[in-house]
Amino acid sequence: MKKLLILGAGTAGTIMANTMSRKAGKDWEITIVDQSEVHYYQPGYLFMPFGVYTEKDVQKPRKKFLPSRATYRQSGIEQICPEDNKVILAGGEELGYDILIVGTGCRIAPEEIDGLTGSDWGKRSHDFYTFEGARKLTAAMKDWQGGRLVINIAEMPIKCPVAPLEFAFLADWYLTQRGLREKTEIVYTTPLSGAFTKPVASAILNHLLEEKGIIVEQDFAIGSVDNEGHKIVSWDEREVPYDLLVSVPTNMGDRLIERSNMGDELNFIPTNRDTLQAKAKENIFVIGDATDLPTSKAGSVAHFEAEVLTENILSYMKGEEMEERFDGHANCFIESGFGKGFLLDFNYEQEPVPGHFPFPHVGPFGLLSQTRLNHLGKLAFKYVYWHMLLKGYPIPFVDHRMSYLGKKIPNKAKASA
Amino acid sequence: MATKELAGSSVEVNEEGYLTDRTQWNEAVAAALATEEGIELSDEHWKVLKFIESDFAEKQAVPGMRRLNKVGGIPTKDLYRLFPGGPIKKAARIAGFPKPASCV
């Protein structure tokens, strides 16, 4: 038997275990490893602090989503040894492979920011990128009586790059509902020169921030947190005081990647952007947040990548050319508060622009416009995630290759990626 | 796009003042671009510019802050001292590279 080994049973690893179980020849044995028994629906963390989702909505047993054909090993992973085609587990046991898929995602690294894990951490300063962080922040939002609510993005790239913006919009909505908006200053601090990384979307979203009275402190590169003075300080010595700090710390690949000496300066793995093959070794493939690809780190992206990677690995197994190409397609709903939302659809070359999705003129979703249906789409994503996406079924009408149909592309946005 | 006279040579720049053709770049052009930013280039500045140049050759991208720290060995504090305001954007412009596009 030949061996296919998958590291990480999060969004990407789970999808790959399912598609490969359906499609790989019977001479392949499939094994998948993850350290914890719970599969978290990470997009749900955003909604917990506002009471839209509870803890129960965002966690389910991991095994439930894995195919019976694959052997599931619950264990930490210590190291990948590309030269020897083997992986060492936390207990020292070694697993050999013919093909390796790395889907170990990324994690927040608050320890990278001077002072962030100081005395305010978990009290006045929180994150919502982890289950524990979202839980504590839920309690903090419940107790909130007004003051300065500061959102900070430490540095790019971060997974789900629109999540901090959504947090700001939802906080505006939540506090308005509770009669506390007038008593709250919401400040959005970002290292970018605007709300988003791409110009057309950034202009539209900047405008919305302004409309909602959210103060934006841009080009803000956080240098340290002053826990005594309760303020964040940028490298160019701007100070922003907070009563509650909602931090999106530096995002990095797992330490496993560093231990294996396979990552860049953020522990992301250099990956071929078309084929998803690791640049270091031909029988290693990388998917999801673990890659260094210049597109969003998002569940939707992992899903599109999986369609490409499944075909490519099947070709590789047969010794054929890998013909499928990933175009960087990302498709993200953005909650904008008060029961509305946006939808962004883009890839490596094409930045997000207004239009209709997935059908030209018809939609039903509006690209880069605020609609109620986009909001419902975002909420429906939870159902789609648990029931379709993790199984690796194609999303109806949405191809892994981004479609240019229905997009209103201004001349300038066409070329600039 | 516009054509501009810098240090005796004529160069193409985009609307934000970044060179659009790096073959038009040379050390005198760098010095002139630096002057526009109110910076006088020292050996320390050149260390940063040289790293950006060699890293761009390898990665086809302007290195971010963390890469300048970890791979280039230049602390963030120094970068802000050398290129006040926006170190990466300014250093990239002076080094003749495009404005760094942060990933989505």
Ligand SMILES: Cc1cc2nc3c(=O)[nH]c(=O)nc-3n(C[C@H](O)[C@H](O)[C@H](O)COP(=O)(O)OP(=O)(O)OC[C@H]3O[C@@H](n4cnc5c(N)ncnc54)[C@H](O)[C@@H]3O)c2cc1C
């Ligand atoms: C707040 C928030 C909101 C989001 N909103 C959206 C959204 O609206 N839409 C969207 O598409 N995406 C969203 N995302 C992003 C999405 O959740 C991720 O992009 C997606 O989960 C990536 O999948 P992955 O498999 O690469 O990583 P993960 O799903 O994180 O899985 C990685 C797995 O690897 C395991 N692992 C890592 N290292 C080791 C080790 N050393 N040993 C053993 N196991 C290990 C982990 O336990 C984990 O299970 C959001 C994320 C967050 C945090």
